[in-house]
Structures are given as C-alpha cells and as structure tokens.
Amino acid sequence: MPALSLETAWLRIRNLRPTDLPDFHAYRADPAVTRYQGFDVFSREQAAEFIAQQTHCEFGHPGQWVQYGIENQRTGRLIGDCAICLQEDDSRMAEIGLTISPAEQRRGYAKEVLLALLDFLFGLPDFHRVVETVDADNAASIALLESVGFRLEGEFIDNIFFKGRWGSERQYALLHREWEARSGR
Numbered sequence: 140m141p142a143l144s145l146e147t148a149w150l151r152i153r154n155l156r157p158t159d160l161p162d163f164h165a166y167r168a169d170p171a172v173t174r175y176q177g178f179d180v181f182s183r184e185q186a187a188e189f190i191a192q193q194t195h196c197e198f199g200h201p202g203q204w205v206q207y208g209i210e211n212q213r214t215g216r217l218i219g220d221c222a223i224c225l226q227e228d229d230s231r232m233a234e235i236g237l238t239i240s241p242a243e244q245r246r247g248y249a250k251e252v253l254l255a256l257l258d259f260l261f262g263l264p265d266f267h268r269v270v271e272t273v274d275a276d277n278a279a280s281i282a283l284l285e286s287v288g289f290r291l292e293g294e295f296i297d298n299i300f301f302k303g304r305w306g307s308e309r310q311y312a313l314l315h316r317e318w319e320a321r322s323g324r
C-alpha cells in the first residue's frame with residue numbers, strides 16, 4: 140500500500156516529516172490542545188521522537204495508529220494532524236482522531252479534513268464503519284462530528300481516570316450506508 144496522501148481544497152494530508160517539528164511542537168505543547176486527548180503536552184524531544192516514529196508508517200496495517208500531518212497547501216506549514224487506526228480484528232472498520240492548531244481553528248479546516256478522511260475510508264472496498272471516542276466535555280469535537288453526520292452511540296459515565304479526575308466519554312459512529320445517504324448517492 141503506498142503512503143497515504145489526500146488533497147482537499149486548501150489542505151494536504153500526508154505523512155509527518157522531520158521539518159514539521161516546529162509547527163507540530165508548537166501546538167502539541169499547548170495544554171488547550173491536549174486537554175481532552177489521551178496524551179499530555181509534548182516536550183520538543185518527545186515531538187521529534189513521535190515524528191521520527193511516524194514518518195515512514197504506512198496506511199493499511201490493522202491495529203496500528205498512524206498519525207498524518209495536515210499541511211496548508213499555500214504556505215506549506217503544518218496546521219494539525221489526524222490519525223487513523225484500522226480495527227485489528229476487522230479492517231473494514233476504523234477509529235480516527237483529529238487536532239487543529241489553535242491558531243487555525245474555527246476556519247472549517249477540521250471539517251475539510253474529516254470529510255476527506257471519510258471519503259477515502261468509505262471508498263475502500265467493503266468499508267463499513269468509522270468511530271471516534273471523545274471526552275463528553277469536548278464541545279468542539281462533538282460539534283465537528285455531528286456537523287458531518289456522526290451518530291451518538293453512547294455515553295460512558297466516569298469511565299476513565301484522566302488527568303487527575305474521572306472523565307466521561309462519548310462514542311460516535313458513522314456507517315457506510317449513512318455516509319452514502321448523506322452524500323446523496
């Protein structure tokens with residue numbers, strides 16, 4: 140399987156590169172970005188190590204999370220990253236995640252990326268379902284998922300001890316048939 144590379148109107152989704160380090164570290168070191176995520180703020184060394192691990196990862200290995208850079212096509216700068224993990228025991232399903240740098244939020248970029256990821260995944264043969272798990276307090280992420288048609292499947296109450304307190308998580312999902320109906324196909 141070749142490296143994943145997707146182009147949207149303004150953005151390019153492609154593997155992280157060592158030259159992304161300054162932009163990547165700037166937002167991954169921001170507590171507002173990591174607040175609802177399963178990782179804490181990154182040091183520059185952690186950011187460099189993470190990019191080095193991800194640079195040569197390929198799409199198509201079930202059970203493996205691959206993090207992709209989101210590049211502004213006009214400036215060449217990294218504005219965020221997104222991740223896909225094909226389900227280990229059934230690669231017709233996947234979990235995704237998405238981060239946009241605070242300086243670039245509320246411009247429609249996350250929605251543009253999410254629609255491109257969904258178009259790509261649901262274009263794979265027999266692809267069935269995409270899920271995302273979000274913190275129940277993560278209003279931005281919830282609004283994003285609902286804006287593209289994800290359906291709330293359930294909320295787990297105080298199910299995770301997270302950054303010093305119990306937190307609740309919601310699971311959202313989108314099926315291939317729901318995507319087709321939404322796209323008017």
Ligand SMILES: CC(C)(COP(=O)(O)OP(=O)(O)OC[C@H]1O[C@@H](n2cnc3c(N)ncnc32)[C@H](O)[C@@H]1OP(=O)(O)O)[C@@H](O)C(=O)NCCC(=O)NCCS
Nearest residue numbers: 236237238239244245246247248249250279280282283286
């Ligand atoms: C969630 C996140 C990716 C959204 O990125 P974004 O580029 O600002 O989102 P967009 O501009 O594409 O907005 C998408 C939709 O969500 C809504 N939205 C975005 N941020 C919002 C907020 N803070 N509050 C309410 N709605 C919000 C927008 O209005 C839009 O809805 P619409 O199309 O119906 O108008 C971004 O806030 C982020 O990176 N947060 C930190 C990381 C994180 O928690 N990621 C989720 C864990 S996987």
